Amino acid sequence: MSVVPIIDVAALKGDDEDAKNEVGKALDRAGREIGFFQIVDHGVPEDVITEMYRVSDEFFALPDDEKQRVRQPTPDAVRGYSSVGQQAFSYSEDIAQPRDLHEKFDVGPVDVDRTDPYFSPDLSGPHFLPNSWPERPEDMEEIWTRYFREMNDLSRRLMGAFARGLDLDPEFFAATIDRDISMLRAINYPHLDQPPLPGQMRAGAHTDYGSLTIVRQEDAPGGLEVFTQDGDWVPVPVVPGAFVVNIGDLMAQWTNDLWISTRHRVRPPTPDDSGDTRRMSLVFFHQPNYDAVIECLPSCVAAGEQPRYAPITSGDHLTQKFEKTISLAG
Numbered sequence: 001m002s003v004v005p006i007i008d009v010a011a012l013k014g015d016d017e018d019a020k021n022e023v024g025k026a027l028d029r030a031g032r033e034i035g036f037f038q039i040v041d042h043g044v045p046e047d048v049i050t051e052m053y054r055v056s057d058e059f060f061a062l063p064d065d066e067k068q069r070v071r072q073p074t075p076d077a078v079r080g081y082s083s084v085g086q087q088a089f090s091y092s093e094d095i096a097q098p099r100d101l102h103e104k105f106d107v108g109p110v111d112v113d114r115t116d117p118y119f120s121p122d123l124s125g126p127h128f129l130p131n132s133w134p135e136r137p138e139d140m141e142e143i144w145t146r147y148f149r150e151m152n153d154l155s156r157r158l159m160g161a162f163a164r165g166l167d168l169d170p171e172f173f174a175a176t177i178d179r180d181i182s183m184l185r186a187i188n189y190p191h192l193d194q195p196p197l198p199g200q201m202r203a204g205a206h207t208d209y210g211s212l213t214i215v216r217q218e219d220a221p222g223g224l225e226v227f228t229q230d231g232d233w234v235p236v237p238v239v240p241g242a243f244v245v246n247i248g249d250l251m252a253q254w255t256n257d258l259w260i261s262t263r264h265r266v267r268p269p270t271p272d273d274s275g276d277t278r279r280m281s282l283v284f285f286h287q288p289n290y291d292a293v294i295e296c297l298p299s300c301v302a303a304g305e306q307p308r309y310a311p312i313t314s315g316d317h318l319t320q321k322f323e324k325t326i327s328l329a330g
């Protein structure tokens with residue numbers, strides 16, 4: 001039995017209030033115990049996921065100079081392509097180690113009204129920067145946009161269930177996530193021809209920065225691991241059809257660490273793993289509106305005690321994490 005529970009979330013698309021509350025309770029338990037769970041019956045059509053894998057595979061297979069044409073412009077503008085060895089996720093935790101063995105492509109919000117000043121760089125800083133799409137595959141933007149919208153809808157259903165699990169109004173989070181600054185990433189871990197450096201990871205240990213993260217992983221060697229409350233690294237098994245969901249820093253801050261923003265990493269294949277070890281994940285980082293103030297829920301702090309975290313906006317939290325990555329990467 002894995003320590004990461006599997007939760008059927010089909011009820012979140014229906015009208016049965018009791019069934020939705022039950023899902024909320026299961027998510028609350030998982031949030032407290034491990035901060036990770038796998039969801040099944042999530043309502044995202046399988047063909048949307050298959051198509052995402054197809055176009056993303058095609059993109060990563062392009063020659064490097066073509067991928068570099070859409071490279072990430074600056075460390076705090078997380079848009080476009082980053083090549084292998086450009087970053088280490090562990091920098092966000094002030095841990096220096098050899099750079100990660102992954103390449104990735106990132107996009108930000110896909111439905112942005114550019115005539116509204118709220119979304120202008122003056123007010124929103126790096127959070128609504130336009131996306132930069134490659135010329136090939138030619139349907140990349142269409143497919144990624146469809147997947148982004150599916151992930152956003154699913155995140156909103158989950159946030160509604162989180163509110164239920166925390167005994168809040170189901171709409172409690174709605175006003176903080178209606179202009180979210182979420183990001184979608186495909187992260188590709190190439191097959192390794194030579195052993196990694198000592199301590200080198202495919203993705204170094206980190207917590208995720210937002211409210212929740214939705215991951216689709218592939219069944220290939222060298223996979224996702226979570227750091228349990230007992231201090232062990234344990235694998236997150238691949239469950240056919242499921243998404244892995246984890247709690248991010250901002251849910252932990254909202255709940256005063258009642259829910260855990262769990263550290264995780266992607267380990268490299270071992271010398272015993274034979275054959276092609278390439279692996280790709282699709283990762284959606286759900287992140288509240290940049291001006292949403294994340295402040296400890298009154299029900300999560302005991303009378304007479306102080307919350308563990310000072311209030312912070314979602315946008316500032318994200319920018320601070322990006323800045324850490326920059327300062328350590330030097």
Ligand SMILES: O=C(O)CCC(=O)C(=O)O
Binds near residue numbers: 203208264
């Ligand atoms: O590839 C994975 O399974 C997880 C990647 C990850 O943790 C991240 O991009 O934040």
Ligand SMILES: [Fe+2]
Binds near residue numbers: 206208213
């Ligand atoms: Fe992560």
